[in-house]
Amino acid sequence: MNGVRQQRQRLLWVDPPVVEGAPDDDSLDIRAGRSIAQVDQVPPGSAYRTTHGDDPLILVNAGGKITTFLAVCTHEGCPLGWNPNQHLIRCPCHGSAFDTAGRVVNGPARVPLTALQTIVERGEVLLVEPTR
Numbered sequence: 649m650n651g652v653r654q655q656r657q658r659l660l661w662v663d664p665p666v667v668e669g670a671p672d673d674d675s676l677d678i679r680a681g682r683s684i685a686q687v688d689q690v691p692p693g694s695a696y697r698t699t700h701g702d703d704p705l706i707l708v709n710a711g712g713k714i715t716t717f718l719a720v721c722t723h724e725g726c727p728l729g730w731n732p733n734q735h736l737i738r739c740p741c742h743g744s745a746f747d748t749a750g751r752v753v754n755g756p757a758r759v760p761l762t763a764l765q766t767i768v769e770r771g772e773v774l775l776v777e778p779t780r
């Protein structure tokens with residue numbers, strides 16, 4: 649479980665996002681970072697799994713909006729997959745399910761998925777990263 653907790657902590661800097669124009673005394677500057685997928689790899693109604701460093705990610709396209717989550721179950725840390733028939737992010741270990749917004753729709757997980765901030769630019773999904 650420590651590994652999952654450490655993964656979450658490494659990625660927490662993107663949540664909440666820094667708002668342009670917000671005071672910069674203790675906030676992070678951000679920039680659009682590494683491409684994690686091409687938009688074409690995540691057509692509407694589908695999901696795409698990839699990694700960012702050691703972190704497994706899942707990108708979900710719901711109605712044209714692509715959302716990126718840490719693909720680690722919030723129950724006990726199993727890697728998550730996509731059920732295209734149910735349009736749910738599923739955990740194979742104990743059956744938890746998450747909707748396309750990362751909300752729990754079936755336990756035993758009780759905590760929603762960790763969403764990561766991304767932007768789409770020139771057909772690429774870019775993970776927003778800090779500059780310091």
Ligand code: FES
Pocket residue numbers: 721722723724725726739740741742743744755756757
């Ligand atoms: S680890 Fe996913 S449901 Fe238990």
